Amino acid sequence: xxxxxxxxxxxxxxxxxxxxxxxxxxxxxxxxxxxxxxxxxxxxxxxxxxxxxxxxxxxxxxxxxxxxxxxxxxxxxxxxxxxxxxxxxxxxxxxxxxxxxxxxxxxxxxxxxxxxxxxxxxxxxxxxxxxxxxxxxxxxxxxxxxxxxxxxxxxxxxxxxxxxxxxxxxxxxxxxxxxxxxxxxxxxxxxxxxxxxxxxxxxxxxxxxxxxxxxxxxxxxxxxxxxxxxxxxxxxxxxxxxxxxxxxxxxxxxxxxxxxxxxxxxxxxxxxxxxxxxxxxxxxxxxxxxxxxxxxxxxxxxxxxxxxxxxxx
Amino acid sequence: xxxxxxxxxxxxxxxxxxxxxxxxxxxxxxxxxxxxxxxxxxxxxxxxxxxxxxxxxxxxxxxxxxxxxxxxxxxxxxxxxxxxxxxxxxxxxxxxxxxxxxxxxxxxxxxxxxxxxxxxxxxxxxxxxxxxxxxxxxxxxxxxxxxxxxxxxxxxxxxxxxxxxxxxxxxxxxxxxxxxxxxxxxxxxxxxxxxxxxxxxxxxxxxxxxxxxxxxxxxxxxxxxxxxxxxxxxxxxxxxxxxxxxxxxxxxxxxxxxxxxxxxxxxxxxxxxxxxxxxxxxxxxxxxxxxxxxxxxxxxxxxxxxxxxxxxxxxxxxxxxxxxxxxxxxxxxxxxxxxxxxxxxxxxxxxxxxxxxxxxxxxx
Numbered sequence: 001x002x003x004x005x006x007x008x009x010x011x012x013x014x015x016x017x018x019x020x021x022x023x024x025x026x027x028x029x030x031x032x033x034x035x036x037x038x039x040x041x042x043x044x045x046x047x048x049x050x051x052x053x054x055x056x057x058x059x060x061x062x063x064x065x066x067x068x069x070x071x072x073x074x075x076x077x078x079x080x081x082x083x084x085x086x087x088x089x090x091x092x093x094x095x096x097x098x099x100x101x102x103x104x105x106x107x108x109x110x111x112x113x114x115x116x117x118x119x120x121x122x123x124x125x126x127x128x129x130x131x132x133x134x135x136x137x138x139x140x141x142x143x144x145x146x147x148x149x150x151x152x153x154x155x156x157x158x159x160x161x162x163x164x165x166x167x168x169x170x171x172x173x174x175x176x177x178x179x180x181x182x183x184x185x186x187x188x189x190x191x192x193x194x195x196x197x198x199x200x201x202x203x204x205x206x207x208x209x210x211x212x213x214x215x216x217x218x219x220x221x222x223x224x225x226x227x228x229x230x231x232x233x234x235x236x237x238x239x240x241x242x243x244x245x246x247x248x249x250x251x252x253x254x255x256x257x258x259x260x261x262x263x264x265x266x267x268x269x270x271x272x273x274x275x276x277x278x279x280x281x282x283x284x285x286x287x288x289x290x291x292x293x294x295x296x297x298x299x300x301x302x303x304x305x306x307x308x309x310x311x312x313x
Numbered sequence: 314x315x316x317x318x319x320x321x322x323x324x325x326x327x328x329x330x331x332x333x334x335x336x337x338x339x340x341x342x343x344x345x346x347x348x349x350x351x352x353x354x355x356x357x358x359x360x361x362x363x364x365x366x367x368x369x370x371x372x373x374x375x376x377x378x379x380x381x382x383x384x385x386x387x388x389x390x391x392x393x394x395x396x397x398x399x400x401x402x403x404x405x406x407x408x409x410x411x412x413x414x415x416x417x418x419x420x421x422x423x424x425x426x427x428x429x430x431x432x433x434x435x436x437x438x439x440x441x442x443x444x445x446x447x448x449x450x451x452x453x454x455x456x457x458x459x460x461x462x463x464x465x466x467x468x469x470x471x472x473x474x475x476x477x478x479x480x481x482x483x484x485x486x487x488x489x490x491x492x493x494x495x496x497x498x499x500x501x502x503x504x505x506x507x508x509x510x511x512x513x514x515x516x517x518x519x520x521x522x523x524x525x526x527x528x529x530x531x532x533x534x535x536x537x538x539x540x541x542x543x544x545x546x547x548x549x550x551x552x553x554x555x556x557x558x559x560x561x562x563x564x565x566x567x568x569x570x571x572x573x574x575x576x577x578x579x580x581x582x583x584x585x586x587x588x589x590x591x592x593x594x595x596x597x598x599x600x601x602x603x604x605x606x607x608x609x610x611x612x613x614x615x616x617x618x619x620x621x622x623x624x625x626x627x628x629x630x631x632x633x634x635x636x637x638x639x640x641x642x643x644x645x646x647x648x649x650x651x652x653x654x655x656x657x658x659x660x661x662x663x664x665x666x667x668x669x670x671x672x673x674x675x676x677x
Contacts, residue, residue: 038425038620064424065329065386067365175646177505179322179589181384192324192586193365193381199331216332216666221652224332226665245666251391253332254666304365306620 004207009053015285016275019268020209023053025285029211030061030202032286033293037306039063043201045250054204059250061289062201066305068217069195071232075302194220196233200305202289203249210263211292214248214255215300230256238299258299266295321508321632324584326359326387326478326592328495328649328659333391335484335491335663341394342436342484350442353434355393357478358427359386359593362585363618363626385583385591387430387478387497392423426619428544428581430476430593436484443483443492443658448648455479456498456645463500463600469562472545475596481658489667494658498647499595502602503636511588514613514627518550525554531624534558535617544581545597548613564605577629579613585626590614599643602634609633 010022021029033040042058050056181192198217205212217225217233231239234256242259270291274283293307346353365381423429433455437443459477462468468475479496520527534556538546547559547567558579559567568576578601584591594612601607609631616626651657 041424064331064388064390065383067383069365173501173644173646175499175501176320177322177499177595178646179324179586181324181327191382192384194384195365197329218329222327222329222659223652224661224663224666251333252336252667253663255332 004205007207009206010209013285015267015288016271016283017268019264019266019271021204021211021285021288022209023051023204023206025288026204026211027055027058028286029289030058033061033289033307036290037063037308039306043250045248046252049250051204051206051249053206060201060203062199063305064197064199066198066200066303067193067195068198068233068303069193070302072235072300072302073232196220196225197222198233198303198305200303201248201255202292205260208260208263210260210267211289212260212263213258213296213300215257216253216255227256233300233302234258235299235301258296263292267292270295318507318509318633321506321630322589323499323595324385324586324589324591325649326495326497326583327384328493329386329388330493330661331388331390332663332666334389334393335661336667337391337394338434338436338482338484338491339486342486346436348438350435350437353436354395355389355432355434355480356395356423357387357389357393357430357432358423359388359430359476359581359583360424360427360619361581362583362591362616363623364585382585385585387495387583388427389432389480393432393434426539426617428476428542429473430478431473432478432480434480434482436482438483440483440485440492443481446481448481448494448496451479451481452496452498452645452647455496456500456647457642459498459596459645460500460642463596463603466562466604468596468600469560469564469604472543472561472597475545475600476593489662489664491661491663492658493661494651495649496647497592497649498645499592500599500643500645502599502634502643503638504634506598507633507635508588508630509609509633510631512629514624514629517611517613517629518554518556520554530554530556532622534615535622535624538581538615538617544593546579548577548579549575561600574609575611577611577613579615582614582616582627584614585616587628588630590628590630598632598634603638606637607634 010020013022013025015021015025030040030042034042040061040063043060043062044050044057045059050059196217196219198215201214202211203214215230215233217230219225219229227245231243234243238258242261243256244259245254246257247253248255267288271283274280290307293305297303297305297307341353362385363383365383435446435451437446455477459468459475462471462474477498479498481494481496483492485491514531515527518527518530520530537558541558543560545561547561547563548556549559549567549571550556561578578597580590580593580597582591583593590612591614594614598607598612601610612630612632614628614630615624616628617624618626648656649659651659
């Protein structure tokens with residue numbers, strides 16, 4: 001965007017003071033993430049979209065085939081105790097408390113409104129981070145319990161177009177050695193878990209001077225998800241307020257993105273919280289993305305991407 | 314588990330195309346291929362099988378009580394075109410741009426902890442061609458190339474040639490719809506292959522002395538495999554407990570002084586199922602049968618949770634391959650089933666995410 005283009009590149013480190021990153025710090029934090037969680041990797045993206053303040057081969061971070069087996073909507077609507085969890089941790093007007101917005105089940109992305117980055121939710125996130133080893137269950141609360149079943153398949157798009165392409169004369173050699181993985185017939189006790197998957201990337205947003213998350217989703221049969229479907233996997237409060245569909249800054253495909261307007265404030269609070277708890281010695285800028293992804297897991301509670309590490313490393 | 318001989322069944326690959334691949338294909342179609350529909354080399358990749366939802370918790374992966382195997386995905390991304398990737402500025406009338414077209418862009422990298430599979434892209438110009446093309450012949454052409462590489466010995470030096478695949482596409486550039494059909498050709502053995510035993514890796518390679526734990530042994534193994542980048546190899550355990558890895562081409566030397574019943578081949582296995590190996594083993598077994606007329610052999614199905622050093626899903630199977638190949642090229646199978654579980658193509662509709670007119674609706 002023009003705004004991003006005109007904003008000068010941040011030169012001096014001030015992540016502890018304001019929660020923002022310089023491009024160099026983004027690269028350092030990205031290197032650390034790739035080292036700690038090798039399912040993440042650097043990508044060069046479209047050569048024509050290269051940003052000169054980042055190394056050519058380290059334009060953005062990407063992890064692919066992130067499983068997402070449940071819909072956030074089902075979790076949030078079902079589990080009242082999740083809301084209680086968050087209320088306990090903080091002052092009540094929960095940053096990820098979502099039940100208020102139940103009625104507005106519309107699917108159009110609204111204009112960007114504020115995220116209320118109240119201390120409760122931030123405390124909830126940093127509390128878990130401070131515990132050194134991170135488990136996503138901390139944030140997901142009881143949402144991952146057994147009562148939420150396999151996602152519904154109501155919304156499988158029309159398959160007529162695929163079916164009419166089937167060449168009836170096309171017959172292959174009989175192949176009993178191929179395992180039939182389509183049916184769940186009691187022949188095999190175990191099953192192959194076909195879930196939605198996401199390609200998730202993190203870019204550096206020069207205007208907001210923070211990382212920014214982008215999502216491209218696929219259904220159980222590897223068909224691209226529509227934006228409406230993607231919104232089902234984002235904490236409903238954020239889906240309405242801070243998620244937009246935009247062209248990826250390094251690719252020519254549109255993706256869902258969590259708008260970064262409040263990222264620095266939230267990161268600042270997380271960092272302050274760590275400092276207050278005497279964890280300042282452990283706080284290095286290269287750990288920023290681990291903290292950031294932990295924070296993102298509150299927005300994307302059912303996406304099972306890797307951000308697990310012990311913070312002392 | 315099962316000790317009686319049963320038919321060995323393989324988990325088929327599940328194709329996984331990234332959105333950026335379709336964009337790269339569109340550009341190549343416009344700037345490079347135009348109406349040329351000859352076969353193009355592309356690259357795919359796969360990781361080893363693992364369980365889902367356990368990425369952060371390696372301690373529980375071995376439990377096996379709640380099996381949620383990740384599908385054996387063969388991924389094709391925007392790096393699939395390697396050196397043939399065209400930049401947006403490349404136009405036929407611009408000499409410098411043409412030079413750029415031929416310059417490999419080394420920046421597009423295959424993800425870490427994956428193994429490469431070379432493929433052929435056949436991009437047709439019309440939906441009618443896509444529908445009407447002789448699919449049996451297409452599959453046969455690719456299968457024959459795999460067979461040639463097996464008989465010539467080329468696949469012993471470049472074993473990734475065993476996982477060659479085929480991607481048939483039609484890109485409807487006006488509607489941002491991409492019709493596609495993968496084939497993962499598997500040559501058929503002279504007689505059905507039997508499986509006579511399945512064991513977990515830790516039951517096969519015990520810690521030989523207290524100072525060398527299985528964690529050490531398997532850690533060294535996964536490092537060796539990661540460094541080799543190869544998906545197929547030979548395996549034996551030394552007296553100190555370490556597992557030595559050799560290349561397929563080292564077959565005779567590697568087995569020196571070893572009883573025939575101790576021979577073990579290994580492959581990076583995209584399947585995570587407890588008693589079924591993944592698709593790449595099929596052509597490896599055909600290679601062994603054709604070259605050395607192997608009858609019984611142990612196979613290590615190597616599975617590592619990517620980046621976590623956890624190999625506990627790995628299994629060792631004993632297989633029995635009766636019969637021998639004659640002179641004829643064996644038959645082959647391998648077209649992927651579609652979302653309805655039938656032999657047929659798939660459709661990726663990217664209009665909502667690539668079409669500028671529809672994007673305007675959601676833009677801020």
